[in-house]
Amino acid sequence: MSALRRSVSISVLVGALLLAGAATASADSERCTSGSGCAGRVTFASYGEVFKVYDQAGDGHSAVALYWLPDGSGPHLVWNPNGNGTSVTANLEFAEGSWVTYRACLGEYGTKEVLQSTCGATITDIA
Amino acid sequence: MTKLNRRVFILGGLAAAGGAVALPRMAGAASPRAAGDPFQLGVASGDPRPDGMVLWTRLASKPLDIGGGMSGNLAVEWEIATDQAFANVVARGSETATAGDGHSVHAEPAGLPAGAEFFYRFKQGTFISPVGRTRTAPAAGTDPGSVKIAMASCQHFEEGWYHAHRFLAADEPDLVLFLGDYMYEKQSGLDTTVRGYVDFDEVDNLDEYRLRYAQTKLDPSLKAAHAVAPWLAVFDDHELANNWWGGQSGWPDARKSASFKAYWENMPLPKSMKPTGPAIPLYRRVGWGTLARFHMMDTRQYRWKQAANDNCTEIRRTDRTLTGAAQETWLLDGLAAGGSKWDLLGQQVFFAGRDGDGVTGTCDISEDSWDGYDASRKRIAQGWVDRQVRNPVVLTGDVHRHWANDLRVNYFDHAAPIVGTEFVTTSVTSTGQPSGSDPAPGYVQYNPHLNYVGNQRGYVRATMTGTELTAEYVKVSSVIEPDAAKVTATVSRRFIVEDGRPGLHDA
Numbered sequence: 198m199s200a201l202r203r204s205v206s207i208s209v210l211v212g213a214l215l216l217a218g219a220a221t222a223s224a225d226s227e228r229c230t231s232g233s234g235c236a237g238r239v240t241f242a243s244y245g246e247v248f249k250v251y252d253q254a255g256d257g258h259s260a261v262a263l264y265w266l267p268d269g270s271g272p273h274l275v276w277n278p279n280g281n282g283t284s285v286t287a288n289l290e291f292a293e294g295s296w297v298t299y300r301a302c303l304g305e306y307g308t309k310e311v312l313q314s315t316c317g318a319t320i321t322d323i324a
Numbered sequence: 325m326t327k328l329n330r331r332v333f334i335l336g337g338l339a340a341a342g343g344a345v346a347l348p349r350m351a352g353a354a355s356p357r358a359a360g361d362p363f364q365l366g367v368a369s370g371d372p373r374p375d376g377m378v379l380w381t382r383l384a385s386k387p388l389d390i391g392g393g394m395s396g397n398l399a400v401e402w403e404i405a406t407d408q409a410f411a412n413v414v415a416r417g418s419e420t421a422t423a424g425d426g427h428s429v430h431a432e433p434a435g436l437p438a439g440a441e442f443f444y445r446f447k448q449g450t451f452i453s454p455v456g457r458t459r460t461a462p463a464a465g466t467d468p469g470s471v472k473i474a475m476a477s478c479q480h481f482e483e484g485w486y487h488a489h490r491f492l493a494a495d496e497p498d499l500v501l502f503l504g505d506y507m508y509e510k511q512s513g514l515d516t517t518v519r520g521y522v523d524f525d526e527v528d529n530l531d532e533y534r535l536r537y538a539q540t541k542l543d544p545s546l547k548a549a550h551a552v553a554p555w556l557a558v559f560d561d562h563e564l565a566n567n568w569w570g571g572q573s574g575w576p577d578a579r580k581s582a583s584f585k586a587y588w589e590n591m592p593l594p595k596s597m598k599p600t601g602p603a604i605p606l607y608r609r610v611g612w613g614t615l616a617r618f619h620m621m622d623t624r625q626y627r628w629k630q631a632a633n634d635n636c637t638e639i640r641r642t643d644r645t646l647t648g649a650a651q652e653t654w655l656l657d658g659l660a661a662g663g664s665k666w667d668l669l670g671q672q673v674f675f676a677g678r679d680g681d682g683v684t685g686t687c688d689i690s691e692d693s694w695d696g697y698d699a700s701r702k703r704i705a706q707g708w709v710d711r712q713v714r715n716p717v718v719l720t721g722d723v724h725r726h727w728a729n730d731l732r733v734n735y736f737d738h739a740a741p742i743v744g745t746e747f748v749t750t751s752v753t754s755t756g757q758p759s760g761s762d763p764a765p766g767y768v769q770y771n772p773h774l775n776y777v778g779n780q781r782g783y784v785r786a787t788m789t790g791t792e793l794t795a796e797y798v799k800v801s802s803v804i805e806p807d808a809a810k811v812t813a814t815v816s817r818r819f820i821v822e823d824g825r826p827g828l829h830d831a
Binding site for chain 2: 265
């Protein structure tokens with residue numbers, strides 16, 4: 198997908214989301230934000246349906262995962278507001294065998310604004 | 325409030341169950357199988373004929389990936405039965421879903437009995453599709469007694485939940501007319517969106533159009549509406565780009581080709597309508613015995629460029645056209661042929677006059693509507709008068725409000741006879757949740773033929789018999805409430821058109 202034109206506020210729609218301090222599942226897939234530096238990185242582990250959101254740059258923005266589900270809902274958001282060098286783990290519950298499409302972005306945690314131009318390519322993984 | 329009845333629930337339940345349904349009569353195929361359930365975009369049927377219809381699905385195991393997670397050519401079996409348990413299968417067949425056609429399937433069973441209800445499903449590898457309900461049209465020359473239709477349009481995915489489709493499905497209409505703006509090429513500009521596109525860009529190539537349709541089709545209520553009845557679908561502008569017009573409209577042929585191809589791939593349209601370039605043969609006619617004919621029109625591909633809304637010199641040109649000459653002839657010849665009690669013109673843009681100040685010489689109008697093509701409209705309205713069409717009814721979408729209108733040949737002569745009726749359905753979601761207080765536009769005072777306007781989200785349902793047409797304007801209580809159980813549907817207005825007496829009457 199080509200470059201994005203604008204940023205908009207996206208409502209937080211996350212349900213059944215548990216945040217933990219450390220990841221225990223291995224990454225089955227991952228995506229970076231746009232650009233060469235991978236300022237934000239998101240991994241997804243199918244076992245346990247675990248997202249991990251890494252902030253990898255001191256750029257003043259937060260890393261955030263956007264994901265969409267088979268019922269047409271999304272983007273649901275998983276924020277990492279903790280700054281460069283940190284990660285946030287979200288242990289979710291998806292139906293076994295269902296899919297999730299996600300991408301990594303940067304945004305402003307305070308206003309919940311996702312900077313669409315920072316979003317990297319999407320990927321679909323199986324829960 | 326309309327309650328979801330048992331049959332629709334069953335259809336929806338099967339949709340959710342997917343491959344878990346036992347189907348002893350569909351033998352396992354030897355062809356390659358999809359990596360995951362490929363029926364996530366649901367099933368649909370359309371363009372019913374007296375002996376068949378189009379059965380549609382599009383394979384996508386990963387619907388939000390470019391390519392839908394599919395590759396190669398895949399055999400897809402289909403079967404159609406007279407019962408929901410598929411104990412009495414009346415036809416079976418197989419189609420090949422190819423990457424070139426977005427892995428869409430357009431099966432066309434033939435030889436079925438007329439005027440009958442059927443159930444259908446698909447199989448790919450070991451995966452079984454949800455079950456859809458469809459029907460054949462009544463035979464030519466026969467009177468089915470009545471027909472129940474629903475009309476819907478304008479469903480920006482981001483601007484609301486498709487609750488209207490859930491209620492529409494619960495009505496179990498015989499036929500659904502979708503009158504354009506099925507999907508939108510751009511993100512919403514509203515601050516109240518309930519969901520967002522996975523691809524933020526304005527779509528402008530085939531992969532992106534396919535992806536946008538796929539995301540739209542994930543909505544469970546839309547799947548239910550497609551599964552409950554055959555559709556007659558026509559596009560408006562947003563399936564390509566806002567307010568595009570025909571001929572040399574400035575949109576490149578490559579984008580038109582992509583838009584039209586994706587539209588065909590994602591709608592239950594016959595193979596004969598598959599576009600091969602920057603054009604699609606969209607206008608067509610479907611008969612419903614002696615009771616009704618649906619003249620499905622194309623008000624985009626052949627229209628002249630919109631004139632500025634105060635450019636009376638251009639707007640009043642007698643050679644302006646919204647339909648193009650060939651479609652106009654097709655329509656008028658079809659109307660002249662007669663043979664049906666109700667003639668319904670399914671189309672996109674506002675037909676009745678909506679002049680902003682009631683002054684003939686100012687051309688204070690919406691230039692994209694028929695007001696911007698006054699001579700074209702007069703040729704058609706006068707055309708049906710001259711051909712003594714018994715009950716001309718125009719069915720419209722586009723404007724995101726319910727409207728009910730009497731039709732005249734000259735809208736500035738308020739004493740002129742009423743020559744027809746127009747029902748305009750509001751949006752399913754587009755422009756989002758309406759405010760609690762939203763008065764009718766001021767120009768209504770200059771246009772007494774505009775009988776009703778409702779700023780709501782919803783749809784219109786109508787029943788035609790030999791004596792009358794009854795139309796109900798349905799509004800949903802919310803498009804921003806995600807919980808369907810908390811959303812209700814109510815009838816905001818009801819009108820009757822009596823046989824042989826054009827115009828609206830309160831019911």
